[in-house]
Amino acid sequence: MRDYIPGMEVRLLPHQLIGVSWMVDQELHSPHKGGILADDMGLGKTVQMIATMVVNQPKHDDEHHSVLIVVPAALLLQWKEELEAKTNGMWEVHIQHGKDKIKDPHLLAEKDVVITTYHTLNLDFDIPKDVDPNDEMAWLKRHGGPLSRIRWYRVVLDEAQFIRNRSTRCSRAVAMLRAKYRWCLTGTPITNTLADIYGYLRFGHFRPFNDWNDFNDFIAKMQLEDAPLAGQRAQTVLMPLMMRRRKDATIDGEPILKLQPKHIELVTIDFSQDERDLYDMFEKSAQIQVNRYIRNNTVVKNHQHILVLILRLRQVCAHPYLILSETDDFADPTALLGSEGDKELARATKQMGPKWVSSLKKRLLDRAVAFETTLENDGSDIEGMYCPRCGDVSMDSTTRILSCGHEICEECVQYLSTLEIEHNGVFGNNDEKENLRAEKEFETAAAKGLRPCPTCKKMQDLRPNAVFLASAFMPTRDEVRAAVHAARRRPHSPPPPLKKKPKLEIIDISDLESSSSDGDSDDSMPDVSVMLKSSPRDKGEKTLSKPLKGKAVNRNSKARAKEESDVDSDSELASDVPKKGMGKKTRQKSNKRDSSEELPPAPDANLLATWKRGGSNVESSAKMMRMVAYLKEWESTGDKTIVFSQWTSMLDLCEQIFSRHGIRSLRYDGSMSREAREYCLAQFRQPGGPKVILVSLKCGGVGLNLVSANRVINLDLSWNYAAESQAYDRVHRLGQEKEVFVKRLVIRNTIEERMLALQETKLNLAGAALGEGGGGKLDKLSIKQIKTVRPSKSNLHTSRLTKLAQLFGMTKNNNRERDRNRQQNEHHV
Known part of the structure; x- marks a missing residue:
């Protein structure tokens, strides 16, 4: 193929020509009719896709000729501009989003190229719960949104890692799109586990492993038994479907992309003594909680609380203010690791009335009781466990209650409150007059800033003072126990039935998930219901003889009761662990408080006051001081720097520190309008503009071109390194003329250092599946051979609990390391 393709306004690089040739061959001569283009970030996946569209255009006799491109919202305009510039306006391109949405599918199908977002696509595939799964496609053809009612010539998913979680609405929706050709574009095809691959296979209809049962049996489950073999199997499945080139790849001995080198340095920092004391206080409190859950076999039952503990420890590593700023209502700041409490209840009672509050509390208690008394429930499918909009796991600390009584996560509240309102255009099923009235009411409410609840669709006020913290209404453990006991004494009064959702079946601690929108909550926090879910009950397996040991710290008894609210069943978990030495007496004794859980001295008031200041x-x-030192050191070079953090509240603090040190900076995060973000980037690219930009990892980690900078400081680790790597490649890509320097800041002897091991595990697993790194290349393992290898039986549960204990620093090695570092710190002092 020539370097110039008729219809394209740009010449392609050699590796891009090879990619286009392969993609066209996949469409015209392969049974797969598409595939996965997984080149490294910055190698030109977009231009290769556009060139493929130019080469293989619909024929005159093709009944369907429109191309659908699904992208993150931040990339809508970028894709439109690329299509128009690279092809000199060959196609009529329409952005199906916001006020520009076309409601008539026949009119929409007349466009050559339609660009939309994953969220808009979700709206068009909003199928009522009472529709039988076998009738969903028929329902969509008659009642679905315009995107669901069109048969497309080609569907392209950019940043396709958005669909990796098979249980999300987004992943299910794209799989129901009807198209002749299907493409996934992603620089990070595997970020968490090999189960990430399934989302691509299901979307592409790539047989036979687009069926979950087949995929789960031969890849996902094997990951837990024999990770290298699972990686080999995944590589064999992907081989005919995927093209992936790294930036260091060569053609005829020449690098495919001539870039200056990228230097990534892991910088390990010591806490100040004040910060170490604060961190140890919170970590010991977390250890007590996790140790208690392990001892009582209630890890899965309390997985939401474990999520909060992990998040809080990571925030202390960044800056203690991120957690101490929320402790004003507690005499003991470690009580923040529990629920919010009475203040929110009082506000709700005043605003909504006592009847509303009591009704909501009763509903949540009934749900907990029903769940607790329902057998053979693994806790991952209860109604309310997932945000109805984004599908992420709900946590008491980040879930919000709307005035209609339905639950939604904090990030989605923030996102929907600033999002231009969208609707499928259907206003009732009555006569025209009634429908017009309903439409007018909808428009009036929208004008007032109201937005529809994702569950009931009723218009709601999403301002902060109109929504409530779910944690304030959740029943305590004692309340649930008392209600369960009462229910069991009334055998003829069955608990309310549970509304179930699809189960998540990935079960190792390495399965730490990530989420999608920008805000203060953590996009990359693990789904512990996933990472610690037990394997099927096996009578031959037993339970732990005694708890993993960890030092104790003070806890407020009221906060402790709230923290232990029962939200998940753990019957399978308890049955999976060895019961050696666990007779009746031992089990009864384990329910009592550990003798080591004694109240330590109260934290120093002056210490807390110092770090509470915002x-x-x-x-x-410590991280801020190192960051400022680097920026001062680089000032004379003229280089520009990107500072990444996952928490916008951390960016707030950085702005204050920059102001103190006279450092001019810009900011780019998800709370800004599209116009404001574009203006910010334009200012940063100017030669005389500020040399530092603060960027939210969630908002700026994908899709951006920031080659005007060549230095990066990452203030906090992500659960999977792929997310970090993607952010670093906003700088190290085509157009970068300088060497790139990346500093990853990590606090010594904290949860951050332990996260590095998890990152390495995920990298090795992805490397095995992609034939990279330590994974090794797979040579001659056929699909037939793959299917003949069956998982061997082994007890994985104890190792999972050990990993959890290691993450919280509860093993002997962790304790020795802590003592050694403390002695070193004291020596330096």
């Missing part, structure tokens, strides 16, 4: 009086954390 705004212009904020104290500089």
Whole structure:
């Protein structure tokens, strides 16, 4: 193929020509009719896709000729501009989003190229729960949104890792799109586990492993038994479907992309003594909680609380203010690791009335009781466990209650409240007059800033003072126990039936998930219901003889009761662990408080006051001091720097520190309008503009071109390194003329250092599946051979609990390391 393709306004690089040739061959001469283009970030996946569209255009006798491109919202305009510039306006391109949405599918199908977002696609595939799964496609053809009612010539998913979680609405929706050709574009095809692959296979209709049972049996389950073999199997499945080139790849001995080198340095920092004392206080409190859950076999039951513990420890590593700023209502700041409490209840009672509050609390208690008394329930499918909009796991600390009583996550509240309102255009099923009235009411409510609840679709006020913290209404453990006991004494009064959702079947701690929108909550927090879910009950397996040991710390008894609210069943978990030495007496004894859980001295008030200060009086954390030192050191070079963090509240603190040190900076995060973000990037690209930009990892980690910078400081680790790597490649890509320097800041002897091991595990697993790194290349393992290898039986549960204990620093090695570092710190002092 020539370097110039008729219809394209640009010449392609050699590796891009090879990619286009392969993609066209996949469409015209392969049974797969598409595939996965998984080139490294910056190698030109977009231009290769556009060139493929130019080469293989619909014929005159093709009944369907429209191409659908699904992208993150931040890339809508970028894709439109690329299509128009690279092809000199060959096609009529329409952005199906917001006020520009075309409601008539026949009119929409007249467009050559339609660009939309994953969220808009979800709206068009919003199928009522009472529709039988076998009738869903028929229902969509008659009642679905315009995107669901069109048969497309080609569907392209950009940043296709958005669909990796098979249980999300987004992943299910794209699989129901009807198309002749299907493409996934992603630079990070595997981020968490090999189960990520299934989303691509299901979307592409790539047989036979687009069936979950087949995929789960021969790849996902094997990951837990024999990870290298599972990686080999995945590589064999992907081989005919995927093309992937790294930036260091060569053609005829020449690098495919001539870039300056990228230097990534892991910088390990010591806490100040104040920060170490604060961190140890919170970590010991977390250890007590996790140790208690392990001892009582209630890890899965309390997985939401474990999520909060992990998040809080990571936030302390960034800056203690991120957690201490929320402890004003507690005499003991570690009580923040529990629920919010009475203050929110009082606000709700005043605003909504006592009847509303009592009704909501009763509903949540009934749900907990029903769940607790329902047998053979693994806890991952209860109604309310997932946000109805984004599908992420709900946590008490980040779930919000709307005035209609339905639950939604905090990030989705923030996102929907600033999002231009969208609707499928259907207003009732009555006569025209009634429908017009309903439409007018909808428009009036929208004008007032109201937005529809994702569950009941009723218009709701999403302002902060109109939504409530779910944690305030959740029943305590004692309340659930009492209600369960009462229910069991009334055998003829069955608990309310549970509404179930599809089960998540990935079960190792390495399965730490990530989420999608920008905000203060953590996009990359693990789904512990997934990472610690037990294997099927086996009578031959037993339970742990005694708990993993960890040091104790003070806990407020009221907060402790709230923290242990029962939200998940753990019957399978308890049955999977060895019961050696666990007779009746031992089990009864394990329910009592551990003798080591004694109240330590109260934290120093002056210490807390110092690190609670925010705004212009904020104290500089260890990471901040190192960040400022680097920026001062690089000032004379003229280089520009990107500072990444997952928490916008951390970006707030950085702005204060920059102001104190006279460092001019810009900011780019999800709360800004599209116009404001574009203006920010334009300012950063100007030669005389500020040399530092603060970027939210969630908002700026994909799709951006930031080659005007060549230095990166990452303030906090992600659960999977792929997310970090994607962010670093906003800088190290085509157009970068300087060497790139990346500093990853990690606090010594904290949860951050332990996360590095998880990152390495995921990298090795992805490498095995993609034939990279330590995974090794797979030579001659056929699909037939793959299917003949069956998982061997082994007890994985104990190792999973050990991994959890290691993450919280509860093993002997962790304790020795902590003592050694403390002695070193004391020596330096």
